[in-house]
Amino acid sequence: MDFSKTWKTAYFQGRTLQRATGLGLFDANFYDVETDEAFWISGPKRNRSDTRYGPEEPTVEDDAADTYRAFLQGAPLPGREDG
Template identity: 50%
Template sequence: MYVQLKSGFDGDRGPAWIARVEFSRSWRSLRFHGRKLRRVAGTASANADSNFYDVETGERYWVSGPKRDRTDGRYSAQQPVVDDDARSAYEAFLSGAPISGREHG
């Protein structure tokens, strides 16, 4: 997944990662780098740039599937750091392979 820290940064200037995340069964929360992120409820304009928040710190994050054309940031060409444990799957995805677990959708 593409994960970007939004709190404390303008636009897409926060650090970003291509990382493995573990979603809950309901998809309302996930684990990322030892943090528990919960989905932002509603569509209030204050949350327009984030869709998850850290339950302990309140920091806001944008989480989405990666893009093959590497244009993951909405307002910036900043490239994410690719975690070592996600590197081979990400490189395969960039070469055309489906995301593991999403072969049919």
Template identity: 50%
Template structure:
């Protein structure tokens, strides 16, 4: 999934990583954090961290790699090491060397 922290700005730190869903499907877990949906009430965010209240944009990664809401942002998107090969092969359709 694409995970971008929106709590400080519209172009926050972002990464691609593997998430897990709760048994009920109402929350997402990633990196030791639990996120719940804002159910449409967020501004440029769709989830929040249940412990800190920080707001995030979480979505499936895009095939074209333009995951950021604002394309003019040149900030890098980190890719977790354990999903790098899968991301480039299955999402972007390219094999990494």
């Protein structure tokens, strides 16, 4: 996943996802600009409490798994190396 400099647009698996602030979407913080499909994108937390509901493990996409594991070991997130 890549984000624009403003973090208002995400690019994931060929989709362009726009931040859904002020749109009144229930249970979503991004939407696909082509299909209007809603998504919840969560930033990871090193204590693994990054699920939306309940104590279960988060779902991590296969193409993000290596980056997620590195983050859990202390590496910065891509694009967030400077904070």
